[in-house]
Amino acid sequence: MLVYVAKRLALAVPTLIVVSFITFFLGFLAPGSPIDLLMGQHGDPEVRRRLEHEYGLDLPPLVQYERFVLNALQGDLGRSFANGEKPVSELIAEQFPTTALLACLAIVTAMIMGLPAGVAAALYQNRLPDRLVMGSVLLLVSTPPFVLAPLLMLLFALRLEWLPASGWEGPAYWVMPVLVLAARPAALMARLMRSSLVEVLRQDYIRTAYAKGLSTAQVIRRHALKNAFLPVLTALGNSFGYLLTGSFVVETVFGIPGIGYESIHCILARDYPVIQAVALLVATLFISVNLVVDVLYALVDPRVRYEAVK
Amino acid sequence: MARLRSNPVAVLSMCVIGAMVLGAVFAPFLSGHAYDSVDRQHVLVGPTRGHLLGTDNQGQDQWARLLYGARVSLSIGVIVEAIEVLIGVTLGLLAAYKGRVWDTLLMRVTDAMFAFPDLLFAILLVGILRPSSAFASFLTVFVALALVNWPSMARLVRGQALALREKEFVEAARAIGVPDWQVILRHLLPNTLSPILVAATVDIANVVLAEATLSFLGIGIQPPFPSWGRMISDALPYLRSAPMLLVYPSVALAMLVLSFNFLGDSLRDALDPRMRGQ
Numbered sequence: 280m281l282v283y284v285a286k287r288l289a290l291a292v293p294t295l296i297v298v299s300f301i302t303f304f305l306g307f308l309a310p311g312s313p314i315d316l317l318m319g320q321h322g323d324p325e326v327r328r329r330l331e332h333e334y335g336l337d338l339p340p341l342v343q344y345e346r347f348v349l350n351a352l353q354g355d356l357g358r359s360f361a362n363g364e365k366p367v368s369e370l371i372a373e374q375f376p377t378t379a380l381l382a383c384l385a386i387v388t389a390m391i392m393g394l395p396a397g398v399a400a401a402l403y404q405n406r407l408p409d410r411l412v413m414g415s416v417l418l419l420v421s422t423p424p425f426v427l428a429p430l431l432m433l434l435f436a437l438r439l440e441w442l443p444a445s446g447w448e449g450p451a452y453w454v455m456p457v458l459v460l461a462a463r464p465a466a467l468m469a470r471l472m473r474s475s476l477v478e479v480l481r482q483d484y485i486r487t488a489y490a491k492g493l494s495t496a497q498v499i500r501r502h503a504l505k506n507a508f509l510p511v512l513t514a515l516g517n518s519f520g521y522l523l524t525g526s527f528v529v530e531t532v533f534g535i536p537g538i539g540y541e542s543i544h545c546i547l548a549r550d551y552p553v554i555q556a557v558a559l560l561v562a563t564l565f566i567s568v569n570l571v572v573d574v575l576y577a578l579v580d581p582r583v584r585y586e587a588v589k
Numbered sequence: 590m591a592r593l594r595s596n597p598v599a600v601l602s603m604c605v606i607g608a609m610v611l612g613a614v615f616a617p618f619l620s621g622h623a624y625d626s627v628d629r630q631h632v633l634v635g636p637t638r639g640h641l642l643g644t645d646n647q648g649q650d651q652w653a654r655l656l657y658g659a660r661v662s663l664s665i666g667v668i669v670e671a672i673e674v675l676i677g678v679t680l681g682l683l684a685a686y687k688g689r690v691w692d693t694l695l696m697r698v699t700d701a702m703f704a705f706p707d708l709l710f711a712i713l714l715v716g717i718l719r720p721s722s723a724f725a726s727f728l729t730v731f732v733a734l735a736l737v738n739w740p741s742m743a744r745l746v747r748g749q750a751l752a753l754r755e756k757e758f759v760e761a762a763r764a765i766g767v768p769d770w771q772v773i774l775r776h777l778l779p780n781t782l783s784p785i786l787v788a789a790t791v792d793i794a795n796v797v798l799a800e801a802t803l804s805f806l807g808i809g810i811q812p813p814f815p816s817w818g819r820m821i822s823d824a825l826p827y828l829r830s831a832p833m834l835l836v837y838p839s840v841a842l843a844m845l846v847l848s849f850n851f852l853g854d855s856l857r858d859a860l861d862p863r864m865r866g867q
Contacts, residue, residue: 290700293697294700294701294704295704297697297700297701297704298701298704298705301701301705302713305713305714305717306717417847417850417851417854418843418847420850421794421798421843421846421847421850422843422846423798423801423802423805423842423846425801425802425805425818425821425822426821426839426842426843429821429824429825429828429835429839430835430839432828433828433832433835437828437829517706519706520706520707520709521706521707523706523707523709524706524707524708524709524712525707527708527712527806528802528805528806531806532825542712543806543807543808546712546716546717546719546806546808547807547808549719551717554713554716554717558705558709558713561705561706561709562704562705562706562709565704565705565706566704
């Protein structure tokens with residue numbers, strides 16, 4: 280088991296390095312120097328040189344990259360160009376909890392909605408419940424959050440006036456954003472749960488379980504679900520990635536003060552340090568979550584860890 | 590194909606896609622207005638004789654923008670997908686057949702690309718490049734989406750080709766001295782076509798959605814070019830007074846994406862030998 284975790288960790292490190300490399304050098308692709316933004320209308324070359332020196336922009340690119348990584352490891356992500364030169368880490372510390380709460384609520388909601396729907400679809404394969412679930416799955420997968428959000432807003436906030444239209448001030452404000460964000464992962468989980476359970480139900484050990492006289496409920500609960508859940512676990516890691524970028528859209532629509540909303544502002548304002556930091560943070564989180572998922576997978580499924588260590 | 594034609598959902602999806610393609614191709618003849626023409630006398634009006642679906646806050650004709658928006662969505666969907674298939678198939682086949690260095694390189698590069706969740710890389714690229722002209726924004730979106738999407742196609746092709754490489758008919762071809770490129774083109778490629786076709790169809794839906802998302806966030810297609818995603822974000826402030834501004838592009842987008850998803854699912858069933866005769 281330890282060997283497996285170590286191997287998996289060793290694979291994550293080069294990925295992280297490549298990610299940090301890409302994130303950093305994307306900044307070099309940017310048209311125009313960020314100093315132009317800071318200088319505004321002034322054209323004084325002396326001021327420019329001083330600013331470039333202050334931000335370390337006069338160093339060779341690889342040295343800049345080294346500084347970027349070393350600083351990032353110590354939690355220093357540079358200063359924002361736009362927000363009054365505020366440290367980026369402070370900006371993120373202020374806004375990240377909101378996004379994290381939103382994403383966590385969404386993933387729990389997605390599981391609560393998606394998994395039972397998938398199980399029901401598998402048990403009633405090719406019958407009405409299955410068709411209803413699979414129909415809704417395709418509909419939800421095809422409806423992007425920025426379509427779903429305004430429609431819900433129109434219905435629940437403007438027409439029925441049950442929920443507040445935007446903002447982030449309490450549980451009532453959470454309902455719509457969480458539902459919108461959870462829709463796609465819920466649909467994907469339902470689809471995966473269904474196909475996985477259908478596959479498991481064909482196995483010999485399920486027939487054996489029936490043969491020894493267990494009821495359907497017992498077979499499903501004790502034998503089928505545990506095995507069918509494994510592929511869903513992997514998908515959970517990927518859903519998390521969707522939640523992080525999906526929050527860009529959801530936070531923008533509902534005016535939620537989180538990382539996504541802030542990022543879009545920074546992209547429009549060309550505030551590169553913040554964009555780089557957010558990209559690095561999100562990618563690191565995503566890699567870590569997938570790492571945890573893989574380790575969990577190995578914990579519950581011995582086949583995986585033997586396979587990997589071989 | 591016969592199996593596909595007997596599936597009503599697939600037929601309906603193809604009709605929707607076909608109608609949208611026609612609408613996009615013949616947009617100048619069907620729209621009655623240019624996509625960027627502004628009618629200051631009629632701002633935020635409902636459907637009238639001059640404006641089939643009414644106008645937005647700038648007096649732009651919604652029907653015209655929907656039609657030209659279909660051009661944008663479809664061309665991005667199809668062209669990005671074509672680039673993606675070209676890169677993905679080439680690299681996937683090379684990695685599987687040549688193995689070793691090619692394979693390791695492909696796997697590491699795709700690993701790094703997969704580390705950026707979902708659209709993040711495209712958002713980053715488009716956000717940082719921030720094209721200055723509307724036409725440049727078009728190109729940037731193409732490049733960004735193609736860059737983000739090819740790794741999954743390459744992995745798919747690699748997986749398929751790896752399994753095929755061990756089959757007897759490939760070994761036989763190699764044994765009688767068929768050159769590598771012919772084995773790849775004549776034997777490996779044709780046998781991987783159906784999964785590629787299914788994945789590409791579903792992927793067009795994702796590319797169309799991705800473009801709409803970027804445009805919705807204000808970093809995709811820039812005005813005056815119309816994009817459904819942009820139309821949706823432009824409609825948000827008028828949600829209460831003119832909700833239909835939101836409904837038209839939303840319905841168009843959802844229908845197009847749904848059709849490609851349905852078509853992909855139907856293709857999968859139709860091409861799956863295990864489903865034959867059922």
